[in-house]
Amino acid sequence: MLDPKLLxxxxxxxxxxxRRRGDDGLLDHAIMLDSRxxxxxxxxxxxxxxxxxxxxSIGAILKEAKGDDAAVARAEAAKAETRELKxxxxxxxxxxxxxxxxxxxxxxxxxxxxxxxxxxxxREEDAEVVKVVGEPPAFDFETRDHxxxxxxxxxxxxxxxxxxxxFGYLTGDIALLWMxxxxxxIDLLRAKGFTPVNPPVLVRxxxxxxxxxxPGDEDAIYAVPGDGLYLVGTSEVSLAALHLGEILAEExxxxxxxxxxxxxxxxxxxxxRDTRGxxxxxxxxxxxxxxxxxxxxxxEEHDWLLxxxxxxxxxxxxxxxxxxxxxxxxxxSAAKKYDIEVWLPGQGRYRELTSCSxxxxxxxxxxxxxxxxxxxxxxxxHTLNGTAVTSSRTVIGILETHQQADGTVAVPEALQPxxxxxxxxxx
RNA sequence: GGAGAGGUGGCCGAGUGGUUGAAGGCGGCGGUCUCGAAAACCGUUAUGGGGCGCAAGUUCCAUCGGGGGUUCGAAUCCCCCCCUCUCCGCCA
Numbered sequence: 365m366l367d368p369k370l371l372x373x374x375x376x377x378x379x380x381x382x383r384r385r386g387d388d389g390l391l392d393h394a395i396m397l398d399s400r401x402x403x404x405x406x407x408x409x410x411x412x413x414x415x416x417x418x419x420x421s422i423g424a425i426l427k428e429a430k431g432d433d434a435a436v437a438r439a440e441a442a443k444a445e446t447r448e449l450k451x452x453x454x455x456x457x458x459x460x461x462x463x464x465x466x467x468x469x470x471x472x473x474x475x476x477x478x479x480x481x482x483x484x485x486x487r488e489e490d491a492e493v494v495k496v497v498g499e500p501p502a503f504d505f506e507t508r509d510h511x512x513x514x515x516x517x518x519x520x521x522x523x524x525x526x527x528x529x530x531f532g533y534l535t536g537d538i539a540l541l542w543m544x545x546x547x548x549x550i551d552l553l554r555a556k557g558f559t560p561v562n563p564p565v566l567v568r569x570x571x572x573x574x575x576x577x578x579p580g581d582e583d584a585i586y587a588v589p590g591d592g593l594y595l596v597g598t599s600e601v602s603l604a605a606l607h608l609g610e611i612l613a614e615e616x617x618x619x620x621x622x623x624x625x626x627x628x629x630x631x632x633x634x635x636x637r638d639t640r641g642x643x644x645x646x647x648x649x650x651x652x653x654x655x656x657x658x659x660x661x662x663x664e665e666h667d668w669l670l671x672x673x674x675x676x677x678x679x680x681x682x683x684x685x686x687x688x689x690x691x692x693x694x695x696x697s698a699a700k701k702y703d704i705e706v707w708l709p710g711q712g713r714y715r716e717l718t719s720c721s722x723x724x725x726x727x728x729x730x731x732x733x734x735x736x737x738x739x740x741x742x743x744x745x746h747t748l749n750g751t752a753v754t755s756s757r758t759v760i761g762i763l764e765t766h767q768q769a770d771g772t773v774a775v776p777e778a779l780q781p782x783x784x785x786x787x788x789x790x791x
Numbered sequence: 792g793g794a795g796a797g798g799u800g801g802c803c804g805a806g807u808g809g810u811u812g813a814a815g816g817c818g819g820c821g822g823u824c825u826c827g828a829a830a831a832c833c834g835u836u837a838u839g840g841g842g843c844g845c846a847a848g849u850u851c852c853a854u855c856g857g858g859g860g861u862u863c864g865a866a867u868c869c870c871c872c873c874c875u876c877u878c879c880g881c882c883a
Contacts, residue, residue: 405841409852416852419864423809443863450863611801611838736801736819742838 365471365729371395381477384691386486390474397467404460408453415449418442472579476726478691479700486692491703497674498683500707505769509710510760511641513767514538518642529639530631530646534755537788541762541775542649542755544782549651549676549752550622556672558622558653563602565625566593571605574731576697576723583632599623600749603654607733612656612745614737618665619656622752625649642756643715649755655748656733659725662746666722669750670702673718676752679778682761683707685714697723706757710764717757720750 370378375395382388425439483492511518517538523531534542550560572578572594577585586595596602603623612619627650638644653672657665670686677684689701698721705714728734728744735745766774773788780786 402841405852409841412853413851415863420810422863439863446863613801 365726366474366477367725367729368398368471371398378477382474384478384482384484385475385694386692387475390470394467394470394474397463397470401460401463401467404456404463408456408460411449411453411456415446415453418446418449422446469579472573472730475694475696476576476699476723478694479722481688482691482694482700483688484692485690487690488693490690490693491687492690494686494688494702496685497678500683501709501765503709503767503769507709507764508767508771509641509708510643510763512710513763513771513773514641520641527646530644532642532645534642534759537784538759540784541779541788542759544775544779544784545680545753545758545762546624546649546651546755547782548679548779550624552676552679553622553651553653553672553752556620558620561599561603561606561621561623563599563606563623563625565596565599565602565628566591567596567602567605568593570608571596571601574608575601575604575727576695576730577601580696584630586628586630595628596625597629598627598650598749599625599652600654603652603749604727604731604733604747607656608731610733611742612733612735614658614735617656617658617735617745618661621654623650623652623654625652627754641760643760645756651752651754653748653750653752656728657746657748658735659743659746662722662724662748665746665748666700666702666720669748670704670720673702673704673720673750673752677704677706677717679776680758680762680765681776682717682765684717695721697721697726699724699726706761706765708760708764709767710760715757717761718751718754720748722746722748 366378371391371394375391379388379391382391419442422439422442425442483490485491511520517534517536519533519535520531523533526533554560566588569578569592572585577597585597588594600623602625603621606621607619626647628647631644631646634644642648653669655665655669674684674686684704684706687703687705689698689703694701701719701721703716703720704718706717707713708715724746725744727747731747733745733747734742736742762776762779763773766776768774768787775784775786775788
C-alpha cells in the first residue's frame with residue numbers, strides 16, 4: 365500500500381510514477397474517496413466530542429446532586445440530547461465506515477511505485493539485460509531436454525494420473541538431486557546469516573493481502589474454501605507474515621530468513637504454455653530468501669540478494685543473464701525486480717530461473733510491520749525477497765547444463781558433498 | 792470433537808459501568824550523584840486518524856484480540872468470531 369498522505373501532499377509524483385507502470389487508473393478515484401472520507405471523519409469527530417462532553421457532565425451531575433430533583437431533571441435533559449446526537453451519529457458513522465471501506469479497497473488495488481531505474485514497458489521483452497555471465501555450454505552431440513535426461517526420474521504421466529496435468533513425481537536420483545540442491549543453498553544462506561524456516565504453506569487471507577497478491581491474483585491461487593485458507597505460491601507469503609503487526613527494533617534489522625517450502629500455483633493464464641516436464645508445474649519446492657530491512661538500506665540489500673542468487677547460479681555452473689524487469693511487468697508489490705535467466709540447452713534460450721524484488725514499504729504497510737528507530741517515530745520497514753533454488757527450474761538447469769553425450773549428467777562439484785555420485789546415470 | 796481458563800501499552804501485570812489512554816513493575820530516554828560506570832533517586836516514555844500551524848506544537852476523535860449489541864456513558868455487561876493454555880476423547 366502506498367503512503368496515503370502522499371495522495372494529498374504529492375499526487376503528481378504518484379501519478380508520474382504510476383504512469384510508468386501504465387496503471388494510474390485508480391489514483392484519482394482514491395484521491396476523491398480520501399477527501400470524502402476525511403470530510404465525514406471531521407463531522408463524526410465533532411459530534412462525538414459533543415456527545416462525550418455531555419455524557420461526562422451527566423456523570424458529574426448525578427454524582428454531586430443525589431436526590432436533588434432539579435439536578436435529576438438536568439441529567440435527564442442531557443440524556444435526551446445525547447440520544448438525539450446518537451441518532452445523527454449512527455447514520456454518519458455508517459457512511460464513514462462505508463466510505464473508509466471504499467477508500468481502503470481502492471488503496472489495496474494501487475500497485476507500488478516503480479523505481480526510476482525500472483525500464484519503461486509492460487512486456488517481458490521490455491526488460492533490460494543488465495549483464496551476461498559465462499558462455500553457453502558447447503556440446504558436440506545432440507542435446508536432450510530435462511525430461512529426456514531424467515528418464516523415469518521425472519514421471520509426469522503418473523503425476524497426471526494422480527493429480528492432473530502439471531503435476532509430477534520426482535523419484536530416485538532426481539529426488540536426491542533436489543535435496544542436495546536445497547541443502548547446498550540452505551548451507552550457503554546459513555553461512556550468510558539467514559535463519560532457515562519451514563513455514564506454513566496454508567495461510568489466511570490476510571497474509572496474501574499483506575504481500576500484495578490479493579486482491580488481484582485470485583485466479584493464480586489455490587483456495588481451501590471450507591477452512592478459509594489459501595495455499596501459498598511462494599514462502600515469501602508466510603515469511604512476510606512472520607512479523608505481521610509487529611514492531612521491530614532498529615538494531616535487530618535486517619532480519620533475514622530462508623524459507624524452505626512447497627509452492628502451489630494454479631497457472632490459470634498459462635494454458636498450453638511450457639507444458640513439457642517440470643518447467644511450469646502446479647506444485648514445486650523452493651528455498652526462498654526474505655529480508656526485513658531498514659528502510660534506508662533496502663537498495664543495498666536488493667543488490668546483495670541478487671549477488672547471492674548469482675553466487676548460487678555460478679556455483680551450479682550455469683550460464684545466465686540478469687535482467688531488470690520493466691516497470692509495467694512488475695508484480696503489484698515490487699518497486700524493482702531482477703530476474704536471473706539461465707541458459708537452457710534443452711530449449712536453446714534463456715529462461716527465468718530466479719527473481720529478486722525490493723517491495724520497499726509496500727508490503728510492510730499492508731502487513732503493518734514497522735520499525736522503532738533509535739531516534740524518531742515508527743515507520744514501515746522495507747521487505748525484499750529472492751529465489752535461492754527450486755525443485756523445478758534449478759533442477760532443470762543442472763540436468764541440461766551438465767548433460768553428457770551418453771545421456772548421463774555430471775553433478776556440479778558444489779553438490780557432491782550432499783550425497784550424490786559424481787555422475788547421475790539416469791536414463 | 793467435548794469441558795474449562797484466558798487474551799490489557801515495547802514486555803510483565805492490575806483493573807466488573809463515569810477525568811481509565813488505562814495503577815504498579817520491567818525495559819527505553821533525560822537528569823541528579825560519580826573521574827567514569829553501577830546502584831539509588833527525580834522526571835519522562837502508546838498507536839492511528841482529523842482540524843489548526845511554515846514548524847516546534849496544539850486540539851479533537853478512535854483504539855484494552857476482532858466484529859456487533861445494551862447504556863447518556865463500556866477495558867468492565869450481552870452475542871458472534873479468532874487465538875492461546877489445561878483436561879478428556881480421537882488420530883498422523
